[in-house]
Structures are given as structure tokens and as C-alpha cells.
Amino acid sequence: MNKILFNDSIIEREKLVDIEDRGYQFGDGVYEVIGVYDGHFFMLEEHIDRLERSAKEIKLSLPSKRSELIEQLKRLVDVNQLKEGVVYLQVSRGVAERWHHFPSNNTSPTLVAYTKLEQTMxxxxxxxxxxxxxxxxxxxxxxxxxxxxxxxxxxxxxxxxxxxxxxxxxxxxxxxxxxxxxxxxxxxxxxxxxxxxxxxxxxxxxxxxxxxxxxxxxxxxxxxxxxxxxxxxxxxxxxxxxxxxxxxxxxxxxxxxxxxxxxxxxxxxxxxxxxxxxxxx
Structure with a gap:
């Protein structure tokens, strides 16, 4: 479980939070938790639908196209050899100087996803x-x-x-x-x-x-x-x-x-x- 999805790349897991990331300072972002059973996502499309809706409701543009994001998440599960667990995915409004209003349009959202072992109850x-x-x-x-x-x-x-x-x-x-x-x-x-x-x-x-x-x-x-x-x-x-x-x-x-x-x-x-x-x- 040492690989994470960071924006559009799968990289080694490390400390990545910038002190001025709006997700860290304001909770300014959205997330999803997607179940994985026997190495396969369950209702992945529905989770992405909801992610897109949540982002739209807070006027946040997702940094990846839907099809690309889905492929990246599947690859993340494969490289971490996750059989039973979840993928946690979050998108923040990105890193910007700390003001309550939205940052300028050239601020890029930050997407992070990782896998976690988790059994059903x-x-x-x-x-x-x-x-x-x-x-x-x-x-x-x-x-x-x-x-x-x-x-x-x-x-x-x-x-x-x-x-x-x-x-x-x-x-x-x-x-x-x-x-x-x-x-x-x-x-x-x-x-x-x-x-x-x-x-x-x-x-x-x-x-x-x-x-x-x-x-x-x-x-x-x-x-x-x-x-x-x-x-x-x-x-x-x-x-x-x-x-x-x-x-x-x-x-x-x-x-x-x-x-x-x-x-x-x-x-x-x-x-x-x-x-x-x-x-x-």
C-alpha cells in the first residue's frame, strides 16, 4: 500500500500536504470512499457521479477527466495489490495564499487517492x-x-x-x-x-x-x-x-x-x- 495517486501520477507515498492547501486550512474540498471487493471496485461509476456532483455544488473543477480518473484509480488498486478494502479519494481547491474567498483561476486543484485495507463488518x-x-x-x-x-x-x-x-x-x-x-x-x-x-x-x-x-x-x-x-x-x-x-x-x-x-x-x-x-x- 505504498503507492498513492497524486494529481495525474502514481507515486511513492510520502508527506505531501502544503500548509496553504485549502483542504488543510478550510476543509475546502470533496471526497469519496469507494469499496473494493476481491480486487474490484463496487459501484465505482456511482461514486464518481457523486464526486462530480459534490464538486459542482462547491464550484470546484475536478483536475482530471472522468475516464482518466477511473483508469488511474483502477491502476492504483492494481499496483497496491488491494484485494479487500477501500480507495479514499479527495480533491481540494488547491494551494493558495490564505484568504477566505476563492483563489484565482490559475490555482490548480489537488487530487490525492490512496488504498486502505478494510474488511466488512x-x-x-x-x-x-x-x-x-x-x-x-x-x-x-x-x-x-x-x-x-x-x-x-x-x-x-x-x-x-x-x-x-x-x-x-x-x-x-x-x-x-x-x-x-x-x-x-x-x-x-x-x-x-x-x-x-x-x-x-x-x-x-x-x-x-x-x-x-x-x-x-x-x-x-x-x-x-x-x-x-x-x-x-x-x-x-x-x-x-x-x-x-x-x-x-x-x-x-x-x-x-x-x-x-x-x-x-x-x-x-x-x-x-x-x-x-x-x-x-
């Missing part, structure tokens, strides 16, 4: 995990996958300190998503998740799960729901890249449903695994 997928509740203190454009993640970090740390898999976020009484994943509940056989608006990130795994629900004719509602709805749901599960689909069986000290993964969550877990296998075969 298979034990939690099969047996379920736990979560905590905490207030959503993030900004109002959570649909953009920016580098500004300190509120997410603080929420995840709360979960880690309580030996939980995730921190589920709420704005007032309404559940939005989690610190690094989307949240679904199941009530009377219906899957419910927050609408993909400015308050949540429209996760790539989230989208695949909605496709799976459609294939299995599981009713889905993209609508807001409350803390009480979450705690009294028949099932709860979370989704994210490489976390995949994890049933949540306890939130704080409150058991969800029977306290074990429910039938719909298990069906989606197995179907998601199958969809990965189909794409990499």
Missing part, C-alpha cells in the same frame, strides 16, 4: 450491532460530501466511547442519518428512511438498498420519522460503503424489536452480498 451483519443517539450539529448541506467532518468525528467518538457501532443523529425529534452511514427503520413490513435532501448524504449503499427493496417488492417510504419511531421500530439497519448493511439491535439501552436482526434486514444483507458477487464475477 460480517459479525455485526449477521448478529446485529448497537448504536447511540446524539444531536445532529452539522451544517445544512449534508448532501455534499465535503471534507468538513468534525461534527461527524465528535458523534462517532461518542459511539466508540460507549462501545457502539454508530451514532444515530437527530435534528430536534427527527432522525436524519448517522455519523458515517444512512439509517433505515422497518415498521409493519415497510422500510422507511429519511428523504435524500440537503439534511442527509444520499449514500451509494443507500441507493443500492432501495433497488434491492424494489426487486423484492418491499414497500419503501422516503419520509421523516421521529426518535420514538426509531425506538419502537420492528427493525433498524444502517448502510455505508464497506460497512455494507448492518442491523441495529439496540439503541442506547433500548432493544429494537426482538433484540436480534429482523427478517427484512437479513434479506437485504444477503441480497447486498449477492449483488457484490454479481458485479465482481
Amino acid at each position: 460480517k459479525r455485526e451483519e449477521d448478529n446485529g450491532g448497537t448504536a447511540i443517539l446524539t444531536e445532529d450539529i452539522r451544517w445544512l448541506r449534508c448532501d455534499i460530501k465535503t471534507l468538513n467532518l468534525l461534527p461527524n468525528v465528535l458523534a462517532k467518538q461518542k459511539a466508540v466511547e460507549q462501545h457502539a457501532v454508530e451514532a444515530i443523529l437527530h435534528r430536534g425529534n427527527v432522525i436524519t442519518e448517522a455519523s458515517a452511514s444512512n439509517v433505515f427503520i422497518v415498521r409493519n413490513g415497510e422500510v422507511i428512511t429519511h428523504p435524500a435532501n440537503h439534511l442527509v448524504l444520499n449514500g451509494i449503499t443507500r441507493r443500492k438498498v432501495l433497488e434491492i427493496c424494489k426487486e423484492f417488492r418491499i414497500k419503501v417510504s422516503e419520509e421523516t420519522y421521529t426518535i420514538n419511531d426509531l425506538l419502537n421500530a420492528d427493525e433498524v439497519f444502517i448502510t455505508a460503503t464497506k460497512l455494507d448493511v448492518v442491523p441495529i439491535v439496540k439503541v442506547d439501552q433500548h432493544l429494537i424489536g426482538t433484540g436480534a436482526p429482523g427478517n427484512i434486514a437479513k434479506k437485504i444483507v444477503y441480497a447486498y452480498r449477492d449483488s457484490i458477487q454479481e458485479r465482481i464475477d
Whole structure:
């Protein structure tokens, strides 16, 4: 894992951050985390779609053409011989004198990507995990996958300190998503998740799960729901890249449903695994 993608070249990994890089000083940039299974990307095109959208929303021009970037990322996986893990990719607005406004047009964006070994949470997928509740203190454009993640970090740390898999976020009484994943509940056989608006990130795994629900004719509602709805749901599960689909069986000290993964969550877990296998075969 000693090679990284830096702009348009694959080079040896080394310290590259310039003190005046706007990603370092302002969090002025966007990123993606792309899952790799058995040496193959999963839903790579969808991740690049979202990267392009995020960049457009913050008026950032990507430094590489889409086709070139995809080829470079595939080469990065090959040269690092990554079989199971993720590729982290970020683009900042580049290195410029520190002013809050955008730098001049001759400032070049900085693109960096690297590979990381990472396994899926298979034990939690099969047996379920736990979560905590905490207030959503993030900004109002959570649909953009920016580098500004300190509120997410603080929420995840709360979960880690309580030996939980995730921190589920709420704005007032309404559940939005989690610190690094989307949240679904199941009530009377219906899957419910927050609408993909400015308050949540429209996760790539989230989208695949909605496709799976459609294939299995599981009713889905993209609508807001409350803390009480979450705690009294028949099932709860979370989704994210490489976390995949994890049933949540306890939130704080409150058991969800029977306290074990429910039938719909298990069906989606197995179907998601199958969809990965189909794409990499």
C-alpha cells in the first residue's frame, strides 16, 4: 500500500500536504470512499457521479477527466495489490495564499487517492450491532460530501466511547442519518428512511438498498420519522460503503424489536452480498 495517486501520477507515498492547501486550512474540498471487493471496485461509476456532483455544488473543477480518473484509480488498486478494502479519494481547491474567498483561476486543484485495507463488518451483519443517539450539529448541506467532518468525528467518538457501532443523529425529534452511514427503520413490513435532501448524504449503499427493496417488492417510504419511531421500530439497519448493511439491535439501552436482526434486514444483507458477487464475477 505504498503507492498513492497524486494529481495525474502514481507515486511513492510520502508527506505531501502544503500548509496553504485549502483542504488543510478550510476543509475546502470533496471526497469519496469507494469499496473494493476481491480486487474490484463496487459501484465505482456511482461514486464518481457523486464526486462530480459534490464538486459542482462547491464550484470546484475536478483536475482530471472522468475516464482518466477511473483508469488511474483502477491502476492504483492494481499496483497496491488491494484485494479487500477501500480507495479514499479527495480533491481540494488547491494551494493558495490564505484568504477566505476563492483563489484565482490559475490555482490548480489537488487530487490525492490512496488504498486502505478494510474488511466488512460480517459479525455485526449477521448478529446485529448497537448504536447511540446524539444531536445532529452539522451544517445544512449534508448532501455534499465535503471534507468538513468534525461534527461527524465528535458523534462517532461518542459511539466508540460507549462501545457502539454508530451514532444515530437527530435534528430536534427527527432522525436524519448517522455519523458515517444512512439509517433505515422497518415498521409493519415497510422500510422507511429519511428523504435524500440537503439534511442527509444520499449514500451509494443507500441507493443500492432501495433497488434491492424494489426487486423484492418491499414497500419503501422516503419520509421523516421521529426518535420514538426509531425506538419502537420492528427493525433498524444502517448502510455505508464497506460497512455494507448492518442491523441495529439496540439503541442506547433500548432493544429494537426482538433484540436480534429482523427478517427484512437479513434479506437485504444477503441480497447486498449477492449483488457484490454479481458485479465482481
